Amino acid sequence: MTDDVKVADKTDSLTDLKETDEDLRLPSVVEPAHFPVETIDTEARHQTPAVGQRATRPDGRLHGLGQTKYIDDITFPNMLFAKMKRAGISSALIKSVDTSEAEAMPGVAAVLTGREIPVNSYGPSYQDQPVLADERVFHAGDPVAAVAAVTEQIAEEACERIKVEYEPLEPVYDPVEAMKDEIRVHPPHSNIYATKRIKKGDLEKGFAEADRIFEGVYSTQMIEHVPLEPHASIAQWDPNGRVTLWSSLGRITLGRADIARTLDMPINKIRIVGTIVGGNFGGKNEITTEPALALLSRKTGRPVKMVYTREEEFIASTTRHPFIMEYKTGVTNDGMITARKVRLVLDGGAYCSWSETTLGKACILSAGPYNIENLLAEAYCMYTNKTMTGAMRGFGAPQVCFAYESQMDEIAHKLGIDPLELRMKNAFHEGSASPTGQVLQSVVVKDSLEKAAERFGWKEDGQ
Amino acid sequence: MKKRGKGMGCMWYPIGFTVMANPSAATVKVNEDGTATLITGTVETGQGSLTVLGQIAAEELGISTDDVHVVSADTDATPMDTGAIASRTTYVTGNAIQLAAEKAKNILFDVAAPMLGVRPDQLEAKDRRIQVKGFPQSCLPIGEVAAHAQNGAGTPALGSASYNPPTVAMDPETGQGKPFSTYVYATQIAEVEVDEETGEVEVLRIAAAHDCGTAINPMLVEGQIQGGISMGVGMAIQEEMLFDDEGRQINPNLTNYIMPTSLDMPDLEVDIVENFDPTGPFGAKGVGEPTAVATSAAICNAIYDAVGARIYNLPATAEKVLAAIKSKDHSDRQKYLPAG
CATH class of the missing domain: 3.90.1170.50 (Aldehyde oxidase/xanthine dehydrogenase, a/b hammerhead)
Known part of the structure; x- marks a missing residue:
């Protein structure tokens, strides 16, 4: 009797359950598309010749519609x-x-x-x-x-x-202090981990030919790239012992070799998928968390994701090198540069990263886009116990440009020559020899000076 | 009282990087309908490089930007690339793509030549057609040729190539050599307003004239210049990472690390300086990094023009500018010496 009731109850409850299940089901409505399905193309994308067209970016539309898949x-x-x-x-x-x-x-x-x-x-x-x-x-x-x-x-x-x-341990933070090598960041290695020297002409002769000599010390700060998307990766170790990494890395070929080295694996066991990067500016040019995530994925047999917090983006990714720059420049009274001596000290932070390249570019570019027959540029990069410095939009060029252009301005004002005219007098021209003796082609320094001056209205106030 | 001033910054910048080789490789496949697929190992990092690279492939094949689909950034499937670094993508990867597209195009020429009764070297690819040079009325649609290449001749039109900028190693003692293949040049001029009482600097406008060789996509070049200037404004007057006595950062956040917002941006007047570099793809060089180079110098020179205070240490925060205004008459750090 009791059993029958139970059975009856069960049947009822099953029916109920079925009905409830039906009721509970989400409405059978197809969700609308998350984006307008009609594509909008600019005329420029369809025109030939393709070069010179103001063609819109296909990824721009995805960004605008929130459809881009970043790692997050x-x-x-x-x-x-x-x-x-x-x-x-x-x-x-x-x-x-x-x-x-x-x-x-x-x-x-x-x-x-x-x-x-x-x-x-x-x-x-x-x-x-x-x-x-x-x-x-x-x-x-x-x-x-x-x-x-x-x-x-x-x-x-x-x-x-x-x-x-x-x-x-005793730390060292100041690059000039670090240069003494009394406290070593990576003992037994010297703190001076990269140097560069460019020598051209006869410096003493050049300074002797000058009517006036200008000296100045300039310095710049440490800067973070601040990309909208922080560093991010996902690692997935597969049962064949192959690992796939989805990464915000900007240079996947070399990154793959670096990861293979840290994991002691053949390169063909590693796949990197470079996702759409939400801003690089030089900060995503080396591996960061990828090897650790790969090993965590191997340990757990599960995909592992890591996204830097904004704070980590500051404290654990590369930054722009602070520079200390000594400039000594000889000029004639009519504004021709006869000699320039440059000494650069770079705060290289705790690790080399792209410092060697930054140092090299900064040293080569340090004299500015000007014809200078007699030149000596020396650059030193120092380890300090601070956040590592590395590649950042300009590789040392914005720092030295601040110095050489500040000094050009100083020279112009002291000599009573218009800053535009002073630059026009000294600027590279087609066939000029660079500080490294390279004959330059497609040189348009003067054109850019004239064009910017015209657009700005430089001469309009009579200066 | 607020005073206005103007200042300029001029610069040069190399394309690609030195120390080691920095090659790129690419593959271009022409589909049976005359559209194409470009396969590259570079990564789109927000600068629009994939669009520009597609335009380079399209130009070589005589088709439009939209006719080229770009596949990128998968080490299992795409050829090697030194990466989105050193303003090298348009120039180095672009050159590899042009070479790869040329190889694919030559297959189309080989197939089209007997169809048009000419030699392959008499042909050109233009406006989605393979046509006889000087006789454009003698032509075939590129799709027809591509379909015949694949389904008739059995020689599908595809090409792979690599490119590395030619350089000469620098002498370790004198630095003499050819570290880069080519350079770009630019000038930026800023107008600022400086509050003499507070030292606060407002950047009112910047005129920027940049060389990038041929502008493959002028809109994207302008975008790069505008973005680079925003980073330059931050470097000039706002951004600075600060450390405490124990080497820990004080301001690792966007509340205390001040960077330019749209409200801090000056009016921008951007010009592209007409140029052609014979070593670049269709005369192009690059533009990414150089845009951020001259801005801080231009702004600081404008500050000097406005209030006579020279800034030697970036960023030119209100405190520093005010201190420089107050001390400008008696503690000028710039030594000014007669020769000898």
Whole structure:
């Protein structure tokens, strides 16, 4: 009797359930498209010849409609989120790293330390940067461990529970102080890790020919790229031991070789998919978290994503080199430059990154776009216990331009020559020899001076 | 009292980077209907490079920008590229693409030549047609030739090529050599208004005249110049990362690290200086980085013109400008010496 009732109840409840299920179903309405399906093309995209057309960008439309998939928009089933523990101390030996409490946290899938990385060093010129600091901390933004967890919040909390014991070391922050090599950032290596010299003509003779000599010391600050999209990557290790990385990296071919080196893997086992990058400006020209994410994915068998916070973008990515620039320039009374001596000191931060290239470009460009027969330019790049400096839009050119153009202005005012005229007198022309003796082609310095002056109305107020 | 001033900055900048080779490679495939696919290992980092690279492939094949679809940035599928760095993409990757497209085009010429009864070297690709030079009425639609290349002749039109800028290593002692293949040139002129009481600087307008060789896409060149100037304004008067005594950053956030917003931007007047570099793809050089180079010098020179205060240390914040105004008569750091 009771059983019958039960059966009847069951049947009823099943029917109910079915009905409820029907009721609960989402309405059978096709969601509207997230974007207007009619494409809008500019005429310019369809015209020939193609060169010279103001053709619109196909990606521009995707950005405008919010359809671009940046790393933060990409997700995979069972994906984990990684966070890194930052040292917070600028120079120290790492005595111990205790990850036990973090590993025991619910939601934490894996913890990674520097000792687990096959080749724990990377860098585009010198391999002086650890993926995760293991023996020594070189600047306060250094990562000392990485955690993969089911949410970013849990990964963050787990990082706080990692205990690192440090033995503080004497730091050096000022590049001029660092030049003395009394405190070494990467012992036994000298802090002076890159130098460049350009010598042309006879400097003494050039200064002797000058009517006046101008001297000045200029300096510039450390600057962050501040891309809208921070550094971001997803790593997915597959059952064949091959790893795919979706990355905001701006140079995937060389990045793949760097990752292969740190993971001690053949290049053909690594795939990098360069996603649409939300701003680079030179800051995304080297690998950052990718090797650690690859290893966390191998440890967990799950895809792992990491997106830098804005703070990490400042403390753990490359920045623009601060420069100290000494300029000495000899000129004749009618404004012809007879000699220029330049000395550049670059604050190279904790790691080389693209400093060598920055130093080279800055040194080559330091005399400005002017014909100078007698020139000496010397440049030095120094390790300091600060955030690493690297490639940034202009590779040292904005810094030296600030110096040489400030001095050109000074010379013009002191000699009573119009700044435009002073530049026109000294500017490169077709066939000019550069400071490195290169014969220049397609030179339009004077055209650019005249065009900008005309557009601005430089001469209109009678100056 | 607010005073106005004007100042200029002039610069030169190399295309590509030195120290080591920096090649790019590319593949161009012409589809059976005369549209094409460009495969490149470079990454679109927001500058519009894929559009420009597509235009270079299109130009070589005589088709339109929209006729070329660009596939990029997958190390499993795309050829090597040194990357979106050093203002090298238009010049170096562009040259590789032009060479690759030329190879594909030559296959079309080989196929079209017997169809038109001429030699391949008498042909040109223009306005979506393969036509006889000097006799454009003797022509075939590019799609017809491409379809015949693939389905008739069995020689699908595709090409791969690489390019590396020719350089000469620099002498370690004197630096003499040819570190870069080519350079670009530019001038920027700024007008500022300086508040003498507070030292605050407002950049009112900037005229910028930039050389990039041929402007493959003038709109995108203008965009680069505008964006570069915004970074230059930040460098000149606002942005600075600060550290405490223990090497930790004080302002790693956008509340305390001040950078230009649209409200800080001056009026911009942008000109592209007409030029042609014989070594670049269709005469093009590059434009990305040079746009951010001359701005801070132009602004600081304008500050000097306005209030007579020379700034030696960037950024020219209100505090620094005010201090320079107050001390300009007695502590000029610029030593001015007679010769000898």
